[in-house]
Amino acid sequence: AAERTSLFIFFGGTGDLAYRKLYPSMYNLYKKGTLREHFGVLGTSREKLTDEQFRDQVRKSLGTAKTDKDAEKFVSHFVYEAHDVTDKEHYQVLKKRAEELDKKYELNGNRIFYLSLAPSFFGTVAGFLKTEGLTDTDGFDRVVIEKPFGRDFDSAKQLNDALSKSFDEKQIFRIDHYLGKEMIQNIEAVRFGNTLIESLWNNRYIDNIQVTLSEKLGVEERASYYDNSGALRDMVQNHIMQIVSLLAMEQPVSFTDVDIRAEKVKALRSLRVYNVAEASTNFVRGQYGAGDSQRAYRDEDNVPHDSNNDTFVAGKLLFDNYRWSGTPFYIRTGKMLADKFTRVDVVFKKPLIDIFSFPQNHNAPLEANVLTMYIEPHAGFSLRLNAKTNGQGFQTEPINLDYFVDAKDSKATPEPYERLLHDVMKGDGTNFSSWQEVSYAWRFVDQIRKVWDLQQPQFPNYTPGSMGPASADELIQRDHRQWVYRL
């Protein structure tokens, strides 16, 4: 791999995300040669640590032996500075340390500011980075923002306005780690690399598309955050909207961030924003109750006993455009469901006439062709076709053409954060959310939220280990359809 040169300044550098994802991902880039000699890392947070103590923590986070020579060399590029992000004067200390690293590793003034902090600090940090001169270099200055990006359109806009005072849109990289996943990126390859698929990719041949992000676990330790967010904000506004826009968009003029984003935005602009009546019929929410060995959501630690937070959401999305008019997208996501997986099921229309199921033949009616994209935990595709059963007579049965990334290859698959950090160094914004995407997604989601805030839900309404409340099945059955994945 070509070597990339940059200084990384991690705010929240001793946090859970940094140790669990960011440093191990950087180490993978180091082992692959993307990071070599010309990189430096400045970790900052409120905690008081020496450089040596910080390096010890980073080394531990890599899960390598203390004697590992590569790891030793890697962590030698790390330094630490305790810093309160609200302390304006102290940015001078960061600036000085940044300049030292810049000189020592010949970084050409390239800087990546990674804000792995509570979002309430994003504006403050971005402001001081500029006013205190940390962005005053000859190289590039990029800022990476973790989720959540606001909790509705207004707060997202406020946050974006604050960031925009210091950084241009092309310098801002909003993380949506789903976009770092191999199979998400494969959606584009499959669509635009195959005549067979793309020529059928419209309302004439596709009956409906289903996107499921299913989680097996409950809220875990994130309850206090999650109870203020819920499934709609935590999963639909970002990950699901991103997946849906990749599925719905037109072919980009070229495979570059600018052109891809333009098409995704155009798709989101034709997504129907619901009025009150539409929002209440086309979206349902859920909250898990108690299971055999599982507490109800309302009994989890740090969750109020009368919480009306949504731990599940299912909905129908409609695009008012030439390609998709009449072909709904059904989405669902939730916690404490039957299994952990992410998949997309593209359900094609059945042949207009089924010539095999005449009464004397007793053949079961033809099934619809389904293209399933398995995103995780196993990456792959499956295409369901109808074929003749082997033997006498004429019966048909559905068969599957399957392709799965084998275990050896999936080990070599870069972690989402590894890929995304690499993209930031390249300055490639393809797999990050642009402000326009974020804002259209919030406008859609806000309408649902507004209606929900007026109605009293009947919670809890689903059992752990199920696929959500009965209303999620009714939502799709009402349209004479079924979830492809069901228990």
Ligand code: NAD
């Ligand atoms: P964390 O609570 O583990 O770490 C927060 C860090 O911020 C700590 O290093 C803390 O010292 C520092 N900090 C807090 N106040 C500060 C201040 N005033 N000045 C300087 N430093 C301060 O949080 P986390 O889980 O690592 O999450 C970081 C960001 O990533 C958040 O935006 C979160 O929403 C997002 N995120 C995290 C995860 C995850 O898996 N942990 C997943 C998705 C998004």
